[in-house]
Amino acid sequence: MTRTSQVVVIGGGQSGLAAGYHLRRLGLDFVILDAQTTAGGAWQHTWDSLHLFSPAAYSSLPGRLMPPQAGQEYPDAQHVVEYLADYEKRYELPIERPVRVLGVHRDGGLLRVETDSGPWRARAVISATGTWWRPFLPAVPGRGDFGGRQLHTVDYRSPKCFTGRRVIVVGGGNSGAQIAADLAHDPEVTWVTQRPPRYLDDEVDGRALFDAATARRRALDAGRTDTGGVASLGDIVAVPSVREARDRGLLKASPMFTRLVPGGVEWADGTRAVADAVIWCTGFRPALSHLAPLQLRGRRGRIATAGTRAADEPRLHLLGYGDWTGPASATLIGAGRPARDAAREIADVLA
CATH class of the missing domain: 3.50.50.60 (FAD/NAD(P)-binding domain)
Structure with missing residues (x-):
């Protein structure tokens, strides 16, 4: 049986939750499909000693400040997981899990989202699957010969x-x-x-990184010289x-x-x-295989975007894949603004 929703959000991590917050505020009908069995997105799979780059107050999603963690200036990953679990409950976000999205297809005037629990049809789709699920390994000679x-x-x-x-x-x-x-x-x-x-200088943390990424995006949008963004700092x-x-x-x-x-x-x-x-520790690539049926990927595997909207499929928005989908959009502090912009643009189109 095919279910319907105005908006389907794919991914229940930080970007998906930020999108849900803004969609809820705008009164839209939406569902969040999350492949994980529990709340917390990729944060529940990190190494034990991982800590944020910024204090809790500067690592928050829209509408809800992250509470400080006792005895820690920079919260650890488990604290983030607990914060995200509380966030989705606080705003009663409609999340279905575990649901694995198999592909997104054009279906007349709608988009059809095929999943392992049945299809959905929507007027708009937000892809917020991040990069953690697609680790990158370089083609170094001898990798197949190493015995360890x-x-x-x-x-x-x-x-x-x-x-x-x-x-x-x-x-x-x-x-x-x-x-x-x-x-x-x-x-x-x-x-x-x-x-x-x-x-980076020892006093620099995530707040400065977000500011640098934002300044770079504004400069590029205005046709000014590229400031270099975060990479210019270290x-x-x-x-x-x-x-x-x-x-x-x-x-x-x-x-x-x-x-x-x-x-x-x-x-x-x-x-x-x-x-x-x-x-x-060689980085990640965007996890976009579920969008392959739309045939949107271009050079370097990216999908061309105008803001968060896919340039060649206006019913699709992308969140949290890096600066090309919003300044510092792959960070907690940077997830909110692109999510707000995507939700507003979808609301305008649906209206």
């Missing part, structure tokens, strides 16, 4: 899983730095990066754990190796390091 364990950021949980192991951590961004710091007390850990680590936010490991001399980066060998890794000069495991 290989895992991505999404698979890492805690140092206790690697006690007595020789580990290579790959990646010069926040995930690489935080996981390298998490493991830094083990002398058998090697951190490798494509270029020397670029730390690659790594010096959260307390990273700062401590760095200042103690435990967080030193080596250049990127050129290939993997059966027992470890090898650099261009022939130097080798023995390794039992390689952790690839």
